[in-house]
Amino acid sequence: MTYVHKTIAIEAKSLTKKYDDLTAVDNVSFSVEEGELFSVLGLNGAGKTTIIKMLSCLIKPTGGDAIILGNSILKNQYKIKQEINVSPQETAIAPNLSVYENLEMIAGIYGFGKPEIAEKTESIIKRLKLEEVKNKKAKKLSGGMQRRLSIAMALVTEPKVIYLDEPTLGLDVLARRELWSIIKEMKGKTTIVLTTHYMEESEALSDRIDVIIKGKDKMIGTVDELLKNTNTNNLEEAFIAINEGEQ
Amino acid sequence: MNMKCLYFASRNRKEIIRDPLASIFGIIMPIVLILLFSLIANASTEVPAEVVEMFNPIIITPGLTIFGISFITMFLGGLIAKDKSSSFLSRLFVSPLKPKDFIFGYIIPTIPIAFLIAICCTVAGIAIGMPISINILFVFLSYIPYIFFASVVGVFIGTIANESQVLVFGNLFVIGGAFLGGMWMNITALGGTFMAISVSLPFYHAVEASRLALSGEFAGIWQHLGVVIIYALVFFVLTVIFFNRKMKSDNK
Numbered sequence: 478m479t480y481v482h483k484t485i486a487i488e489a490k491s492l493t494k495k496y497d498d499l500t501a502v503d504n505v506s507f508s509v510e511e512g513e514l515f516s517v518l519g520l521n522g523a524g525k526t527t528i529i530k531m532l533s534c535l536i537k538p539t540g541g542d543a544i545i546l547g548n549s550i551l552k553n554q555y556k557i558k559q560e561i562n563v564s565p566q567e568t569a570i571a572p573n574l575s576v577y578e579n580l581e582m583i584a585g586i587y588g589f590g591k592p593e594i595a596e597k598t599e600s601i602i603k604r605l606k607l608e609e610v611k612n613k614k615a616k617k618l619s620g621g622m623q624r625r626l627s628i629a630m631a632l633v634t635e636p637k638v639i640y641l642d643e644p645t646l647g648l649d650v651l652a653r654r655e656l657w658s659i660i661k662e663m664k665g666k667t668t669i670v671l672t673t674h675y676m677e678e679s680e681a682l683s684d685r686i687d688v689i690i691k692g693k694d695k696m697i698g699t700v701d702e703l704l705k706n707t708n709t710n711n712l713e714e715a716f717i718a719i720n721e722g723e724q
Numbered sequence: 725m726n727m728k729c730l731y732f733a734s735r736n737r738k739e740i741i742r743d744p745l746a747s748i749f750g751i752i753m754p755i756v757l758i759l760l761f762s763l764i765a766n767a768s769t770e771v772p773a774e775v776v777e778m779f780n781p782i783i784i785t786p787g788l789t790i791f792g793i794s795f796i797t798m799f800l801g802g803l804i805a806k807d808k809s810s811s812f813l814s815r816l817f818v819s820p821l822k823p824k825d826f827i828f829g830y831i832i833p834t835i836p837i838a839f840l841i842a843i844c845c846t847v848a849g850i851a852i853g854m855p856i857s858i859n860i861l862f863v864f865l866s867y868i869p870y871i872f873f874a875s876v877v878g879v880f881i882g883t884i885a886n887e888s889q890v891l892v893f894g895n896l897f898v899i900g901g902a903f904l905g906g907m908w909m910n911i912t913a914l915g916g917t918f919m920a921i922s923v924s925l926p927f928y929h930a931v932e933a934s935r936l937a938l939s940g941e942f943a944g945i946w947q948h949l950g951v952v953i954i955y956a957l958v959f960f961v962l963t964v965i966f967f968n969r970k971m972k973s974d975n976k
Binding site for chain 1: 726731734735738743810811814816820821825
């Protein structure tokens with residue numbers, strides 16, 4: 478058997494974020510391989526979004542560093558920003574612009590030329606099945622379609638690394654399953670860091686999972702590894718066991 | 725100016741012009757006021773001469789154009805505040821846009837919008853008797869510093885305030901500016917404290933510069949425009965400082 482060496486796309490090294498007396502993220506370290514889907518699983522307020530914000534250069538860590546595609550989040554923010562994109566937890570779209578215009582605008586601000594913008598926009602509309610609503614104003618879309626547009630806006634620039642912060646939060650079961658299939662389709666092509674508090678989502682999508690409790694990473698591994706290490710039968714039980722171990 | 729900034733500017737232009745309130749307040753309201761004041765002045769032969777003079781098209785057209793342009797502050801402040809509250813701005817902060825791209829991306833689209841307001845008001849002014857002359861071109865040029873000032877204040881307010889606060893600051897800017905600047909009538913003769921306050925602010929000077937340009941009295945224009953330009957530059961510097969601080973505070 479040949480060992481396939483994969484390049485590390487993200488390496489978080491003792492990432493820490495403190496707000497006065499509150500430590501939101503405490504010494505978190507992990508690495509994500511190129512093309513891997515890495516989940517950060519935790520309850521609300523565990524520090525998942527703060528990790529994403531640090532990795533996307535939106536906030537600075539108070540300690541530690543992360544290397545994204547060979548660049549430090551402390552030193553080479555603009556280099557990193559050119560290669561990444563994010564789908565924030567809240568649906569972040571321009572309401573008075575059509576679906577097409579939203580995507581075109583994002584591709585434009587990432588510096589692509591006109592022909593590339595048109596090509597990328599059309600391609601992502603097709604890929605995320607947005608053809609029927611492409612000329613509709615974003616504010617008139619359903620919640621599920623707005624979220625799909627928000628993810629399309631993160632994908633249109635064809636980032637090497639994408640952060641999906643609670644991508645299915647507030648969606649109904651059908652919209653959630655549709656988004657899952659879109660995310661599954663991205664696996665292997667793009668490095669994905671996904672935050673979620675839904676166990677089944679993490680289990681269905683992730684190559685590996687980082688369980689975060691109160692800002693600290695408690696256990697990292699594949700679903701099978703987490704079950705084995707906690708001697709449990711499903712991810713929910715494993716999560717509870719890890720949580721109880723913490724208390 | 726790079727293309728990234730222009731794509732962002734294009735988005736902001738679309739957001740503003742597709743907001744029906746922008747057309748109602750920025751264009752329709754000043755036109756209605758121009759026509760209304762003209763009706764008052766021409767209501768009957770018994771209207772006192774000073775009222776007729778107060779609502780002379782040469783006086784009210786440039787003033788109400790400046791009034792219409794003032795709404796840009798409100799549109800822009802509101803747009804930025806909405807972008808902040810909806811996480812849209814956070815999404816853009818992750819993009820390779822730099823602080824200068826954001827500031828100019830918000831300011832640039834206001835230029836064509838402001839000139840559209842000016843064109844509509846000028847047509848209304850001509851309809852009520854404002855003479856057509858080459859001076860109209862100079863009036864348009866005299867609007868430029870105020871357009872810049874109103875835009876920069878819009879970005880400033882949007883940066884420091886939330887959506888409901890923007891409404892308060894925006895209204896203060898538009899209504900306060902209209903009264904203190906004599907946008908609806910000539911206030912030069914008022915004197916006293918009111919006039920002292922008026923001359924210390926840019927609104928009166930923007931209106932006076934445009935009225936002088938329309939009358940062809942170019943000698944006194946620069947001292948008025950100078951005040952507007954100074955205010956615009958001061959607010960531009962403040963905007964750069966506060967916008968950078970906003971990006972950095974999100975970066976903490």
